[in-house]
Amino acid sequence: MTRPPATLHRTSEIALAVFVLLVDLVLLADRSLPWPTWPKLGSAPIDPELVLPGVLAILVIVGVIREGLELRVGQLLALGLGALTLWWASLSLYTLYAGTGGGVFFGGLFTLASATPLAVVVLTRAGIRRDLHRRLVASVRRAGI
Secondary structure (H helix, E strand, O other): OOOOHHHHHHHHHHHHHHHHHHHHHHHHOOOOOOOOOOOEEOOEEOOHHHHHHHHHHHHHHHHHHHHOOOOOHHHHHHHHHHHHHHHHHHHHHHHHHHOOOOOOOOHHHHHHHHHHHHHHHHHHHHHHHHHHHHHHHHHHHHHOO
């Protein structure tokens, strides 16, 4: 059984939001990382604290645009946080890839600082959708439709 694209998209958003929060927990636990300190695929950096939030931001932005831009608080918040997260992730990946100088790198911190609220918004929206769907199904059953 295949899932409709919208369901697959929402499931992907939820999974990435959970992964972003797991990356937060791993980094906040101040333990050794379960991935290399500077992971690369060829010469391109693929840090989980940059790539996962970036992909989540892309999915959220595409989802909001696909649903149709309406002036709803949840959509506007998700779109704004998604744009901010995508900006930080892109800028950080560019900085790592281009290797433009030394110093302390705060890209992962800024990316996760915007991705964490984005992940919370994604999970909250999913919970609200699930609750509304459950209530709709219950009311249809009560009405005998």
